[in-house]
Amino acid sequence: MxxxxxxxxxxxxxxxxxxxxxxxxxxxxxxxxxxxxWLPNDGGDYQQLAINQSITNTEYNRTITLVRWDYSQKQQRMQVQLRIENMNYDGKNEYAFSAVDKNRGKLNTVSVYQDMEILVLNINKVPKRWSTISLRIGLAEDDPDQSSIFKIYGNSKNINSVDEIENGNKNSYYVLDTKCSIADIENKIEKENQSITRNQEKIKEITNTIDVKTDNLEFLTETEKKEALSVIGQMESEIEVCQDSIKESENAISEYKERIEKLEEKISSYE
Structure with missing residues (x-):
């Protein structure tokens, strides 16, 4: 037993x-x-967009750009602002949204502002321990969960924590959109400046090498001298390429600065 x-x-x-x-x-x-x-790979239907990054849906002939994705823990709310371009010119400029949290499932989404260029939505009652939010965007007459134009997701890499989120108006959203464009252009200017610096340093190094080779020419045989002069000629051509690149960067910076001036004027018109 x-x-x-x-x-x-x-x-x-x-x-x-x-x-x-x-x-x-x-x-x-x-x-x-x-x-x-809720969390497909970047190579699949969903993509994680960085701020100011764009994606295009060729079937619907539309492009969206992520302007901002803010999160207020105090309000348990997110606000997503997108720039949209409809190259289909089909008159369908109203959209529906759906958001899903990795752990809590579907979240409440509310359209805050929409026009032909800007989309703003709130995601409400976001759980404090959220980690990844998937966002689906479809035409107003469709269910975005079933028929979406864009599918993107956000996490700590592209979602910015803020103290409080307030609903604005058309002008305030366009100011934010324009400031985002200015920030993107400023980043481009910085990259051009870095390119200029790299090319200047390269020119300096090549010039020093040419000087050394030139000083040694008198100690070379005619055959060696001919080979050395050929190398020096190639290096001088490389300097010209660097100088052309610097000029292109300077022209680009000039254009970018003019764009910023125009965008600042645009902001003034909204304020």
């Missing part, structure tokens, strides 16, 4: 362990199979 009881306890313990393992395996495969509904 005692042996039968011990055998029963051992079997019961084994069954519990086996059931636990089974549940873990089932849970793992469930997550793997359903994760694509």
């Amino acid at each position: 005692e042996n039968e009881y011990k055998s029963y306890r051992v079997l019961k313990k084994k069954n519990r362990i086996l059931m636990g393992i089974t549940l873990l395996v089932v849970s793992f495969y469930f997550i793997m199979l359903t994760s694509g509904t």
Whole structure:
């Protein structure tokens, strides 16, 4: 009797362990199979956009740019602002939105402002422990979960924490959009300046090398001198390429600065 009881306890313990393992395996495969509904890979239907990054849907002939994605923990709210360009010219300029949290499922989304160029929406009741939010954007007459134009997701890399989110108006949203464009242009100016610096340093190094080779010409045979002069000629050509690149960067910077001036004028018209 005692042996039968011990055998029963051992079997019961084994069954519990086996059931636990089974549940873990089932849970793992469930997550793997359903994760694509909220967190696909960048190479799939969803993309993670950086601020000022654009994507185009060739089927619907539309492009969106992420202007900002803000999050207020105090309000448990996110606000997403997008710039949209409809190259289809089909008159369909109203959109519907849907957002899903990785752990909590579907979230409440409200359209705050829409026109032919700007889309603003709020995502409400965002859980404090959110980690990834997937956002679907579709035409107003469609269900964005079933028929979407764009699918993007946000996490700590492209979502900015703010103290408070306030709903604005057309002018305030266009000011934010324009400031975002200015910031993007300023980044381009910085890249051009870095390119100028690299080319200037390269010219300096090449020039120093040419000077050394030139000083040594008198100690070379005619054949060696001919080879050295050929190399010096190639280096001088490379200097010209660097100088042309510097000029192109300077012209680009001049154009960018003019664009910023125009955009600042645009901001003044909204304020």
